[in-house]
Amino acid sequence: MAAPDLRAELDSLLLQLFQDLEELEAKRAALNARVEEGWLSLSKARYSMGAKSVGPLQYASLMEPQVCVYTSEAQDGLQRLWLVRASAQTPEEVGPREAALRRRKGLTRTPEPESFPALRDPLNWFGILVPHSLRQAQASFREGLQLAADMATLQIRIDWGRSQLRGLQEKLKQLEPESA
Secondary structure (H helix, E strand, C coil): CCHHHHHHHHHHHHHHHHHHHHHHHHHHHHHHHHHHHHHHHHHHHHHHHCCCCCCHHHCCCCCCCCEEEEEEECCCCCEEEEEEECCCCCHHHHCCCCCCCCCCCCCCCCCCHHHCHHHHCHHHHHCCCCCHHHHHHHHHHHHHHHHHHHHHHHHHHHHHHHHHHHHHHHHHHHHHHHHC
16 A cells, blocks of 8 residues: 555544544533433432432332343444343243133232333332422433443444554554655
């Protein structure tokens, strides 16, 4: 590869790296704003409901994740991260709970609280009618999670760009002594 072609590729890679860095900085600012907004909304909810109504004592004893992080590898070898909301039921839970037939008359057991999908929403830990500020806090933190996944993807792309940039600089250094 000739030195002018190498310099043009180096320039385009450097421009892409700066664009990625600028985008990363914007996403960091947005993440900071979402997290700050979430904590402020959470403190408003604590003020309106009472300090003892919104706290660790109301958390469920068995917590389940609301989102999962998945990775995939693109054609150029870069990894991409994204969030997927956890489904209400996994495929194993869809089938019948018992293998035997059940009786319709004389049902003495009450349904288990785990079978209600409404209990999966963490806002229900704090009551049925929660203040709007608590819902805003949840939405802010969810947006923050998405931004964090986007930032991780960008950081992977930036690291890849930096390594490509170093490799091109080394090739350019090897070509320059020969031409001088």
